[in-house]
Amino acid sequence: MSFWEYANPKKFMSFTAPILPVVTIAALVCLVSGLVWGFFFTPEDYRQGSTVKIFYIHVPSALMAINAWFMMLVASLIWLIRRHHVSALAAKAAAPVGIVMTLIALVTGAIWGQPMWGTWWAWDPRLTSFLILFLFYLGYVALWAAIDDPDTAADLTSVLCIVGSVFAMLSRYAVNFWNQGLHQGASMSMDAEENVADIFWYPALVAIAGFVLLFIALVLLRTRTEIRLRRIRALETRARRA
């Protein structure tokens, strides 16, 4: 049986029903352990002091914010190509989660910025590109909200998501060109040890795993809700016509 069979709503529901609680619990475990570890069992950074600990929320949320959009892009493509309703609904479900992640990254970043850079907000390229990402999320959600016919909405938002992704990359580049910032470079690379010491590093990894799992759990939950809503809608229409 092919992987696509799970794209059938009923199959998807029955398949994810048992998975959801597992993922949720795993997410909570990772989050709690990672954050507690990070907050209470790591030494204070010699430069940044205790403020460094916000790192354990800031980075994972920032990463998830980006990956959420990526997941939406993939789901949109699947919908456009294979017309699987679930993938469209999954994209719809992921957007608000992505928005929240972006907001967390922005807010924690701003809070972090106060002690570090002495300002809540600086037009630093990465901060800015996150702001732009936030705008893209807003537009995407607004378009979903504006169109009543679900299939039309799915199609249009997919088109928007694809075009938007291209422009998001462009903007990222443009913003970097526009202003070289004070934000540190990516440390998610293989040579991570160079920027961040292992002691800070391992709890961060756990926290990131926690955020990933949390994201999956939330998207599953919301997708299931969307599917139920569609089902209700379908039943109502049929009832009206019967």
Place this chain on the structure above:
Amino acid sequence: MELVVTDLACARGGVPLIEGVNFRLKEGEALVLRGANGIGKTTLLRTLAGLQPPLAGMIECTEDQSAYASHADGIKAQLTVRENLEFWASVHGTSVEASVFEAFDLVDLRERFAGTLSAGQKRRLGLARLGVIGRKILFLDEPTVSLDRFSVKLFADFLKEQHLAMGGIAVIATHIDLGLEAPELDLEPFRAAYDAGGSSDEAFL
């Protein structure tokens, strides 16, 4: 040239409306669609015209020969009657003969801005478009709305003499009698069952 429709089913807003429609029209033949309000005439015509995909079934008709005309006939208030027609003509790579203005009694409205026309005059202009674009297969949705008897007659004559007689095909949805002897198709028997397949929600039931 022929229009062949087999087992056609179509939906609106994700709701299947009519199914199992079959007919075949040869050159010079017309078909009049009948049915209560809301049964799906407009939907069927839009499907035939290729504006929306059919749920099921086949529509065989020569490419680029079909034209669709509905209540909204794309008239620009800021253009004169002539300019409106000339635009559609040049889009279809044809030209506007004077005969069209006579056929639809638009001669002395030729230079009037379309926005200043009365309901029926606007309608006549919308129909005159059909005489201009030179398409052979017409899908007409209530073409005679708000036309007076005289204009209805004008239109019927145009259909008979300048379209069907020249090997054209026409599918017309209307509630009134056009006075052209064409077979009628009542859509009532083709009403889709309430649990008919193909609805966009189907996967969720």
Place this chain on the structure above:
Amino acid sequence: MELVVTDLACARGGVPLIEGVNFRLKEGEALVLRGANGIGKTTLLRTLAGLQPPLAGMIECTEDQSAYASHADGIKAQLTVRENLEFWASVHGTSVEASVFEAFDLVDLRERFAGTLSAGQKRRLGLARLGVIGRKILFLDEPTVSLDRFSVKLFADFLKEQHLAMGGIAVIATHIDLGLEAPELDLEPFRAAYDAGGSSDEAFL
């Protein structure tokens, strides 16, 4: 209550169209306006409804009792059928009785968004408004456009039984036969002379 029109003349776009119209309608009487497309039925009705000033003549009718209904009947696509009617009801300080939905066969469309209605269903909704606002003098411009025979009958019955029978007055412009025994007024003889006075350009001639 009475509607008295004396020597009425009206213009559209500064052009005098009809002049010398006289009639008097008492409670429970209806008048059907006839005339070719573009003769001035809509203009006349808009004048009677007070949407535009008459060129000459008098219109005597009880204040705040007249309602106007035309091709454009102010339906909001994003509101449901019920919400649309309720809005107009509350604007006129009345309320929507269930009977209205039956009278216009809208019962099972009640919760549908008006935007998803078919042409005829929309029209029925537009007419249902008249049953809601409780005005006694109706000016109707081609009320039955794109209605099927059954719905036309519905509307005629509504007019007869729930409007005229209750002492209402109606002036109706239409091209088809509504099947209500009312006097007809053909506007042809009232067509304004090409040099009729009152045109907004007159001062320049």
Place this chain on the structure above:
Amino acid sequence: MIALLLRDLRLAVRAGGGFGLGLAFFLIVVVLVPFGVGPEAEILSRIAPGILWVASLLAALLSLDRIFALDYEDGALALIATSPLPLEGAAFVKALAHWITTGLPLTLAAPALGFLLNLKPEAYWFLFISLALGTPALSMIGTFGAALTVGLRRGGLLMSLLVLPLYVPTLIFGAETVRRGAEGLTTTTPLVMVAGVTAGVFAFLPFATAAALRINLR
């Protein structure tokens, strides 16, 4: 009147627009300016009051053309005109609805967005109060402009031409209030002026608006 207000609000929400959009537009403009002007903090904080006011003005502007256009096209306006509802009241309600959907959320959110342009902390309160007093005038003036241009398809741009000059006094006094507030100067005069303009506008424009509508409905 209430019915009309409720309907307009409901339509605004249903049409997917609603309260969020004006806000989002405001946010975007505020974000765009630094892209154009450059990221230097001190310059931004110098121009912040002006930009914030101009942005909220544009946000109000962008949703104007629909105030009457839709009701005109689908004939609802003619029906309202023949209904017992006085057109003056309708005009007022329309302006009110527009303010509730754009001006109000904007006023509440503007201070929160101030920090994007490093607005001086002292200025936040003045930004809020000046917007709260000024935005209703923007809506009412805009409604008047919308009434003037309702007859014309694609009147949008023309309307903004008519409206923007009328916005100037409110803009000047509003921005002035914030600027003075930021520099710790006394702000009573400009604030009073903002309030005065708003009061005057609401006293007279509903009638002008209704007149314009009647003319356009002929």
Place this chain on the structure above:
Amino acid sequence: MIALLLRDLRLAVRAGGGFGLGLAFFLIVVVLVPFGVGPEAEILSRIAPGILWVASLLAALLSLDRIFALDYEDGALALIATSPLPLEGAAFVKALAHWITTGLPLTLAAPALGFLLNLKPEAYWFLFISLALGTPALSMIGTFGAALTVGLRRGGLLMSLLVLPLYVPTLIFGAETVRRGAEGLTTTTPLVMVAGVTAGVFAFLPFATAAALRINLR
């Protein structure tokens, strides 16, 4: 195609809009900013490039919603879709018409307006060239946004929400060109980027636009 272009231009002129309006709006925004920001010359000349670009961007934005809305409402769009004219072509032509009515006059006039914000003399040429290269992209992107929202009445605000983020790259590179030009730095990179964005946009968006239209016409 030519026919469609001519019709759109004619309509733009007839509808009392035409070439003037976008320009006038541009002018007004440029005038409003000093009111908001205050008259200090040196600040104005610092922010001039950015403001000029943001203003032209908004001017382009304001006339977008009518690109397809009217043709959709009166059914012309459906008729065009069933005509021999390929929708992609129509989309391109629409964008072109929009550029001719807003972008082009703006480009020609912007330098003249620069002095209102006492833009540095060196910058004029760069302002002109960057607008000339950038505004077509604005029109094409806007056409795409208009196609996405054509189905919705009062889509105007939503559309701007969708479109403005897409404008960011063009805006940044455009304004950067002018700023660098004003400071006498080298401007090749941003200029090339502006041109590149425009080229890419015209290569791909017509198809996305046509797709969106087809979906909305269903």
